[in-house]
Amino acid sequence: LKKYPRDMKRDLKLLKQEGTDLIFYPSVKQIYASDYKTYIYVKDLSKLLCGVSRPHHFRGVTTVVLKLFNIIKPDIAVFGQKDYQQAVIIKRMLKDLCLDIKILLGKIIREKDGLAMSSRNTYLSTQQRENAIVLYQSLKWVKWSFNDGLTNPKKAIKKIRVMIKQNSGKVDYIVAVNKNTLEPVKRLKKGTLIALAAYFGKTRLIDNTIL
Incomplete structure (x- = not known):
């Protein structure tokens, strides 16, 4: 603190x-x-x-x-x-x-490139700041894929994990859950919460989207 x-x-x-x-x-x-x-x-x-x-x-x-x-x-x-x-x-x-x-x-307030605004962003180096944009990009991808027919949460989580790792991020968690109970869902549907947390260097960032 x-x-x-x-x-x-x-x-x-x-x-x-x-x-x-x-x-x-x-x-x-x-x-x-x-x-x-x-x-x-x-x-x-x-x-x-x-x-x-x-x-x-x-x-x-x-x-x-x-x-x-x-x-x-x-x-x-x-x-x-x-x-x-x-x-x-x-x-x-x-x-x-x-x-x-x-x-x-x-609503989530974002920088021009999509990164969710956070006081923690000041801890990021220039390269980490650039890499961290992948959090928003991965959430955009899953939303687009859902609208295109993706319903398997495991496939969505696997893809997001790969995207974050490719941008030097260390995943804390990626989940697809019921937005009221926060319990995992077996199938993506409208209203599902996709939430994630990842480290870039020592800085832990969170983000989410509701399908």
């Missing part, structure tokens, strides 16, 4: 351009006291996709999001599609804990 890229001046400038009225920016100490002991964990969903290689990640996500919801008391919260699993887990948390907050899914 300490290594995560932060540029508050840039963020404030962008928020101002969008007409943001209020910004809540607490310190770590304000959110987590030194003797903090309580965590929120959504079973099953947190173990899939990103949860396989990052087993404790979503426990932290759901805990801090619930704390922020309790402080802000929003009617609506917007989460980006790029972190699709996160949005699904938060929706489940709200349902299980009877919280009346509407979750909206914001």
Whole structure:
């Protein structure tokens, strides 16, 4: 978390351009006291996709999001599609804990060449940045292939894996899953979520598309 890229001046400038009225920016100490002991964990969903290689990640996500919801008391919260699993887990948390907050899914914002925007992109070298475009290209390929009749998820995953490896990427996961349960599907169909994570150098990037 300490290594995560932060540029508050840039963020404030962008928020101002969008007409943001209020910004809540607490310190770590304000959110987590030194003797903090309580965590929120959504079973099953947190173990899939990103949860396989990052087993404790979503426990932290759901805990801090619930704390922020309790402080802000929003009617609506917007989460980006790029972190699709996160949005699904938060929706489940709200349902299980009877919280009346509407979750909206914001579309993935991309660079001109298709790479999903992420603060982690700043860690990429020039060559890694060029190679990472394959994530978007592979998702475009599977969407085009599905529209052309491809229904076998294993064939789609195999092809995407090859494309990423050919561009010096190290695959973390590639899945074709039900967009609500995140469970693997046996056949590609409209609404199937294709999600992936891969390393370029030491930088881990994620992306997805819904067929």
